Amino acid sequence: MTDLQKENIMIFGSGLIGRSWAMVFASGGFRVKLYDIVKEQVTAALEDIRKQMEDLKKSGMLRGTLSVNEQMSLISGSSDLKTALEDAVFIQECVPESLELKQKIFSEIDLHVNDTTIISSSTSCLSPTKMFNGLKHVKNCIVAHPVNPPYYVPLVELVPHPETDVATVEKTYTLMKNIGQSPVKLMKETDGFVLNRLQYAVISEAWRLVEDEVISPRDVDIVMSEGLGMRYAFLGPLETAHLNAEGFKSYCERYGEGIKRVLGTFGPVPEFSGKVAEKIDEALWDQQNDKNGQLEARREWRNTCLSHLAKLKNEMKKN
Ligand code: NAI
Missing domain, CATH: 3.40.50.720 (NAD(P)-binding Rossmann-like Domain)
Structure with missing residues (x-):
């Protein structure tokens, strides 16, 4: 108290x-x-x-x-x-x-x-x-x-x-x-704080992958929700790496070069406007339902999922 x-x-x-x-x-x-x-x-x-x-x-x-x-x-x-x-x-x-x-x-x-x-x-x-x-x-x-x-x-x-x-x-x-x-x-301020800096890094790369026609907007979201997001709901990126090798240093030794090579191929900061924005927007609407209704329904579903996840996380902490 x-x-x-x-x-x-x-x-x-x-x-x-x-x-x-x-x-x-x-x-x-x-x-x-x-x-x-x-x-x-x-x-x-x-x-x-x-x-x-x-x-x-x-x-x-x-x-x-x-x-x-x-x-x-x-x-x-x-x-x-x-x-x-x-x-x-x-x-x-x-x-x-x-x-x-x-x-x-x-x-x-x-x-x-x-x-x-x-x-x-x-x-x-x-x-x-x-x-x-x-x-x-x-x-x-x-x-x-x-x-x-x-x-x-x-x-x-x-x-x-x-x-x-x-x-x-x-x-x-x-x-x-x-x-x-x-x-x-946070020990000191930084533009965007931490959550949004991490989020913006992810959004930028999702944008570039769609722009380069590597993957569809719907599938890039599945990579997150059915892949990375599954562990990120419980572990951060650093501990994820730690567990994927024999500790974080071992992870860097094993994968560091590959990570640097891939990061070197990342493109510039997207404009966040124009054709790619239209393509993503169009892909995310369910064409069968009215726009306002589907946003409301989806937000409600998201909140239900999050509240169940919060419950599960609390239970997992007790174990
Ligand atoms: P909102 O637009 O829903 O609510 C703002 C409220 O402030 C309104 O009720 C308005 O009448 C009132 N207001 C406006 N001028 C006022 C004044 N001079 N005195 C007293 N009340 C006044 O905004 P929302 O989304 O609740 O955002 C509030 C803050 O929270 C913003 O700084 C936003 O960046 C931050 N925030 C928002 C998130 C979001 O997803 N909406 C997430 C995290 C932070």
Whole structure:
């Protein structure tokens, strides 16, 4: 239990990610104040959260030990900034990905918080230096980048500003563990953080393989979901290599030359537009069904798969 437990968590922005954070914190027994500049958005968020929780309950996937009603009683909505910030020990910002907007919001928050409140951003790729520079409470500022949907995918990348206190990183790390997420600490910021740098390397090569007509878009996805992804759900690329030889050094000795040869054939950074984008897009739509319907259905299926995988991973950890 951290010293933050049972304290107020403020979620700043009640869109897709804000709602998910609210659910994750409530599942861990924290009181959550969900704030949004748009009043109707707060009302819609609370209704949506209840519906999501009830669906999760029905499918046996509700997180935590509290009932839906107990978790809902921990979440309150507000469109008044001062009320929402009251007693908040941890603020998770979830407004749209705009540096100017986030800078404006952090300057505002900076005026109202005390010296112990942690100010955390959900940003996917904005630099902590640019977002937090010059703030009075910069030592308390951090990025806690979730993966969509955070309710099912536990990774959180913690990225400090150069002036962030070690205590801020440690408290945030413990808090994330406490609510069942899997935090990792970046020692310094790097463009795209780590998850997206790895993801972009994969997307680029998938693009080039389709562009060079080596493989179809559907099949490149199968290489990942039925091949690499099978082990990556449990092991990272480094441990995978470690196990595929007699340790990582042995792997490098055996395969290093071959890896370097193949990497030397990788093409330039793709444009991410034009004919290849059209080809991939066309291949991914199911031509038999309406577009909106199929995206919704597929997202729902993805979430179900992820929640089952999360359950399996938890069971495997106990073994
Ligand atoms: P969203 O557009 O669904 O929600 C943003 C919310 O912020 C809206 O409810 C909006 O009314 C509110 N808002 C806008 N201006 C505001 C203001 N001045 N004060 C208070 N509230 C305000 O956005 P989403 O997808 O939830 O993204 C939020 C953050 O999370 C972004 O920084 C994004 O990069 C990051 N993120 C998003 C992921 C995703 O897959 N959607 C994954 C990981 C991080």
